[in-house]
Amino acid sequence: MVGHAFMGAAHSQAWRVAPRFFDLPLRPVMSVLCGRDADRTRAAADRLGWEEAATDWKSVLQRDDVHVVDICTPGDTHAEIAIAALEAGKHVLCEKPMANTVDEAVAMAEAAARAAERGVRAMVGFTYRRTPALALARDLVAQGRLGRVHHVRAQYLQDWIVDPQAPLSWRLDKEKAGSGALGDIGAHIVDATQFILGDTITEVVGTLATFVSQRPIASSHSGLSGTAATGQTGPVTVDDAALFLARFGSGALGSFEATRFANGRKNALRIEVNGAEGSLAFDFEDMNVLQFFDGKEDPAVAGYRRILVTEPSHPYVGAWWPAGHGLGYEHAFTHQAVDFVRAVAAGTDPAPTFADGLRVQRVLAAVEASSESRSWQQV
Template identity: 75%
Template sequence: MTNLGIGLIGYAFMGAAHSQAWRSAPRFFDLPLQPDMTVLCGRSADAVSEAAGKLGWSQTETDWRKLLNRDDVQLIDICTPGDSHAEIAIAALRAGKHVLCEKPLANTVAEAEQMAAAAAEAAANGIRSMVGFTYRRVPAIGLARQLVAEGKIGTIRHVRAQYLQDWIADPEAPLSWRLDKEKAGSGALGDIGAHIVDLTQYITGDRITEVSGQLETFVKERPVAAAHSGLSGEAGTERGPVTVDDAAIFLARFGDGGLGVFEATRFATGRKNAIRIEINGSEGSLAFDFEDMNELHFYDATEPAETAGFRRILVTEASHPYVAAWWPPGHLLGYEHGFTHQVVDLVTAIAEGKDPEPSFADGLQVQRVLAAVEDSSTSRQWQEIPE
């Protein structure tokens, strides 16, 4: 096999980002397999046809099950709301298709366990699966992981992580599927909190073992959007309940003894997509902010006090993760590049017969952390994360 036929399910925000990645990856990286943008799937024939023409897909389907029977599709890319992840992914794996599934892996731990079990069974037959925590593929994050692994900041003592947005700070912002627990599983906790859980575990090489958290829904009801009401135009006078959290905060303990403080909110007025991570170790510190995503700040505590200070590293050198395929030093990368790097890693793993990372098992572990935070908010007690 020299071509890898892709079937993408979903064509909205994430579908567009994944489409960009499938288009650009083989044009900038020397891939062992050639991705073929074979078919785009969505429920509305007219809408999916329009999206396919815009995004670069050859054919369309309106029933995702038909993708599983197509010989020209070897990989299923799932960009749907969380309530359909388990059904699609498990069916695709059992049909012998590789799977890329957007995060969070599922809406519940039980679903994630079923998906991880199906992935393990499929892996025994050479079928690969990966969950889409794309921020791992930001070059500065890759460099941070490398510096921690090399012992540059010593033993990790503190982890601070925030994911700050404000897109529903307006109480009149309409309902969407992301505010519906049945479709989304959770709110800020699962949608954006999942990212900082994964990122901190990835950078540190350690896992969260215990959490104490609090969830809050600040706006309990919102206008019903056209997509919910079946009407055309903007939101009307009808209002519906918000059934997920608007914000989540939690404390965490890591396996090697480090302490963590986490915050995920959609009510940080003025913050559009700020991911902030700081890690303090016995020999130094690292700090990252996605709003300056090409930079990593590094403090070396072994330097003399007279000259010590945080060092700004512009992560655009060819020696930095993924960067060599792109532009000369100082020419910055953007949000979309993480999705391209994800494609590169996945296609390479498939060609080499290796299990890609993050795996469905990694996605399950993050799901268990999210569930423990939710349980802690209800019980007002610390919750351990099951192995």
């Protein structure tokens, strides 16, 4: 694994837990953790359960005992690491957004297609699609329980930088992050809605905004918050919020909002789908619940039904706890590791593929172009 901050910790937990709760055809071995600083990487490896620590990921790619490379670094390094790993014959799991630009995503998707011809697999880490309630939502749509889908409403609301004194971090630097709220959390709702509908976005119109243009520079930029301030400020070069409308290939309309300035909202990924025969609604801040409305019921008693998605028959849930004992944020990462290992063992492409990641990247780029041109953009 390359990178050991927020996502590195989440992925490490997944690799540790997956073979202990799920029956896997191959057993992951946490061989080596790569980072830039030798001391911090060694400490992280000890804490997170990795056998070794290294500072040169390129040399690790030459090792015969390494078969999978898990990329948990900022977006500006994804393309270089992923392409090199695939060319070295390593299966790749890459955090989202897959890349910082469409050109980088194209190169990664092309490298993945070449690697697949040699039996080497690649997957993008859109973990929310592995939340049991969202996986159940996809099943209900695929079963036709909603009928023809008319509307999709998607929001991802956070508030961790609403304070203008919150320090500058790599997530606020376009060169490292690619974009702000749009790529960081907007990418998730783009993938999640396309996953639930089994459809793709074909056209968008939107706008981006940056509310705080300068922030304090801290002595460390390694995470979501810094350490002591240096007394200097630096520019915020990404969007703080993104809003856009979308048309799907089926004709469904979508509205999307991604912001890190929604005071009081910590991780409110919300999706509502309205169809000709029913609706469903989800909010990650109540992640074990899916709301479902059956439009064919008698109007006198019809209403949204609260489904507690903890039954053994629900997606992924059977490997965990008795009904009613809910899962948490970290479980979707375990499900991701499980699906990845099973696909590699079966010789099939794990979803979402790099081609799927490229489609999301094209949507993000179209939203940025629309904000600049103030016009609809084809994806």
